[in-house]
Amino acid sequence: MSSPSPHIAPFDYVVFGGTGDLAMRKLLPALFHRELDGQLPTDGRIIAVARGAMDEESYRAQVRDALDRHVGAALTDEAWATFARRLSYAAVDARSGEGWRALGATLDQHPERVRVFYLATAPDLFGPISQRLHDVGAITARSRVVLEKPLGHDLASARRINDEVGRVFTESQIFRIDHYLGKETVQNLLALRFANALFEPLWSSAWIDHVQITVAETVGVENRGGYYDGSGALRDMVQNHLLQLLCLVAMAPPATLDRDAVRDEKLKILRALAPIEGADVDLLTVRGQYRAGAIDGQPVPGYLSEPLVGTESATETFVALKTEIRDWRWAGVPFYLRSGKRLGAKVSEIVIAFKPIPHSIFPAAAGGVVPNRLVVRLQPDEHIRLHLMTKEPGPGGMRLREAALNLSFAETFKSRFPDAYERLLMDVVRGNPTLFMRRDEVEAAWSWAEPILDAWARDPRRPHPYTAGTWGPSAAIALIERDGRTWIDDHDRPGG
Numbered sequence: 001m002s003s004p005s006p007h008i009a010p011f012d013y014v015v016f017g018g019t020g021d022l023a024m025r026k027l028l029p030a031l032f033h034r035e036l037d038g039q040l041p042t043d044g045r046i047i048a049v050a051r052g053a054m055d056e057e058s059y060r061a062q063v064r065d066a067l068d069r070h071v072g073a074a075l076t077d078e079a080w081a082t083f084a085r086r087l088s089y090a091a092v093d094a095r096s097g098e099g100w101r102a103l104g105a106t107l108d109q110h111p112e113r114v115r116v117f118y119l120a121t122a123p124d125l126f127g128p129i130s131q132r133l134h135d136v137g138a139i140t141a142r143s144r145v146v147l148e149k150p151l152g153h154d155l156a157s158a159r160r161i162n163d164e165v166g167r168v169f170t171e172s173q174i175f176r177i178d179h180y181l182g183k184e185t186v187q188n189l190l191a192l193r194f195a196n197a198l199f200e201p202l203w204s205s206a207w208i209d210h211v212q213i214t215v216a217e218t219v220g221v222e223n224r225g226g227y228y229d230g231s232g233a234l235r236d237m238v239q240n241h242l243l244q245l246l247c248l249v250a251m252a253p254p255a256t257l258d259r260d261a262v263r264d265e266k267l268k269i270l271r272a273l274a275p276i277e278g279a280d281v282d283l284l285t286v287r288g289q290y291r292a293g294a295i296d297g298q299p300v301p302g303y304l305s306e307p308l309v310g311t312e313s314a315t316e317t318f319v320a321l322k323t324e325i326r327d328w329r330w331a332g333v334p335f336y337l338r339s340g341k342r343l344g345a346k347v348s349e350i351v352i353a354f355k356p357i358p359h360s361i362f363p364a365a366a367g368g369v370v371p372n373r374l375v376v377r378l379q380p381d382e383h384i385r386l387h388l389m390t391k392e393p394g395p396g397g398m399r400l401r402e403a404a405l406n407l408s409f410a411e412t413f414k415s416r417f418p419d420a421y422e423r424l425l426m427d428v429v430r431g432n433p434t435l436f437m438r439r440d441e442v443e444a445a446w447s448w449a450e451p452i453l454d455a456w457a458r459d460p461r462r463p464h465p466y467t468a469g470t471w472g473p474s475a476a477i478a479l480i481e482r483d484g485r486t487w488i489d490d491h492d493r494p495g496g
């Protein structure tokens with residue numbers, strides 16, 4: 001085990017949906033890694049909650065199996081023995097009264113501890129679970145509740161859930177998670193922008209031509225077709241993760257790293273986003289749906305053949321759009337966003353494309369001067385690259401070539417990159433909501449996304465088809481090429 005990280009108070013972590021995919025794939029492995037790092041206090045229990053009847057030993061066996069798959073070699077018998085002692089299981093039905101008294105009694109054993117209620121269930125259970133927790137007297141001053149995304153399906157349902165949860169928890173107790181904010185490289189955006197003097201003077205329409213944000217996945221909808229088919233890429237990825245990335249790129253420098261200083265600045269950006277509505281939806285957005293194709297040389301089925309997906313479904317698995325921020329800093333700078341499943345590579349990248357030089361002193365024979373760009377690779381092969389023009393070495397005149405200053409995180413830091421959930425789960429115990437979304441942010445994001453969703457719902461045309469393993473429909477290329485620009489796929493370049 002490595003050296004302990006900052007102190008974490010004794011806690012009871014109650015995971016509703018503790019047998020589900022998210023708990024097994026992400027939450028329990030994240031807690032286990034914190035165990036390995038010696039960060040969890042001896043007095044820390046993890047209480048999984050779901051409806052199924054199950055004894056503690058069977059639950060532990062399920063978790064062990066999940067850790068085998070998702071943690072790998074780090075799962076030693078010694079570490080597992082320590083972790084397993086923390087685990088218990090409670091059969092509770094969020095909708096009926098079943099199991100609540102027993103859960104309340106378990107929590108009453110340690111009223112002084114920080115209590116985290118992590119709601120890894122469908123969002124329509126957030127209100128009922130909160131109310132039941134209140135009714136059994138489980139909510140103490142040191143309690144917090146974590147709400148998984150999606151927070152609702154639209155603005156009205158998000159407001160309803162926020163109201164329901166807000167009836168029994170104060171806003172400072174509510175942690176709306178967006179796991180992208182816990183990614184190391186996303187937090188690094190804050191360091192890049194606000195711990196370096198270099199970029200801020202250039203960070204505006206005076207020097208930046210446009211911004212691209214790409215979050216591409218090779219996976220399909222896997223076993224989540226039931227959820228995804230009612231959701232689609234705009235709700236699943238853009239309304240939350242991509243807009244949060246856009247906010248971190250575009251926000252003004254907050255005065256401090258304080259919870260509200262950062263969130264206030266993000267909110268200003270969300271509220272300044274140019275609405276996309278009416279005829280603009282057709283002009284500024286593209287939705288796609290994958291057809292059968294190949295990923296890494298292996299054939300994969302089309303979206304309509306995925307389990308739990310309607311055979312006629314018009315749900316989009318790909319979105320590309322162009323938006324703008326209406327403020328002094330960004331007026332006239334397009335932000336191009338795209339995200340999709342079954343694309344050519346798993347890559348999340350932000351490209352800041354700078355303007356061309358105003359005047360070239362170099363002869364045509366030197367070769368063209370390509371505008372600079374700053375590429376922040378969020379995953380995989382995390383890095384920050386600043387692409388610059390340089391002189392090609394050697395005699396025989398001036399020949400210009402593009403080359404990159406490359407800050408590779410793996411090479412620079414040589415340490416394991418913790419998963420986003422590791423940081424966020426500990427921030428909840430610490431009571432630090434800076435990297436979580438405030439109610440007004442979530443609602444502002446829905447207000448912006450809703451007119452697009454409404455227009456698509458009214459549109460009888462189907463999403464553009466694209467072959468799995470490609471980069472989305474050709475209409476997405478046209479969207480940016482109409483402006484005389486092109487998607488910059490840094491990962492396609494040598495060393496990219």
Ligand SMILES: NC(=O)C1=CN([C@@H]2O[C@H](COP(=O)(O)OP(=O)(O)OC[C@H]3O[C@@H](n4cnc5c(N)ncnc54)[C@H](OP(=O)(O)O)[C@@H]3O)[C@@H](O)[C@H]2O)C=CC1
Nearest residue numbers: 017018019020021022050051052093094095120121122148
């Ligand atoms: N999986 C993922 O990668 C991600 C998931 N999310 C979100 O997290 C949430 C959970 O997702 P996921 O784990 O995939 O879903 P699953 O369907 O795999 O798990 C749902 C969990 O909730 C429990 N549950 C369902 N109904 C009740 C009830 N009435 N009372 C108590 N427990 C109940 C289930 O157990 P049982 O049936 O035994 O009650 C199960 O443990 C969803 O909102 C999802 O959108 C967000 C980001 C990523």
Ligand SMILES: O=C1O[C@H](COP(=O)(O)O)[C@@H](O)[C@H](O)[C@H]1O
Nearest residue numbers: 149179217219236237241348379
């Ligand atoms: O929230 C979600 O994110 C994942 C992608 O997350 P990543 O950390 O692997 O980039 C996405 O697959 C899923 O559909 C969505 O709900």
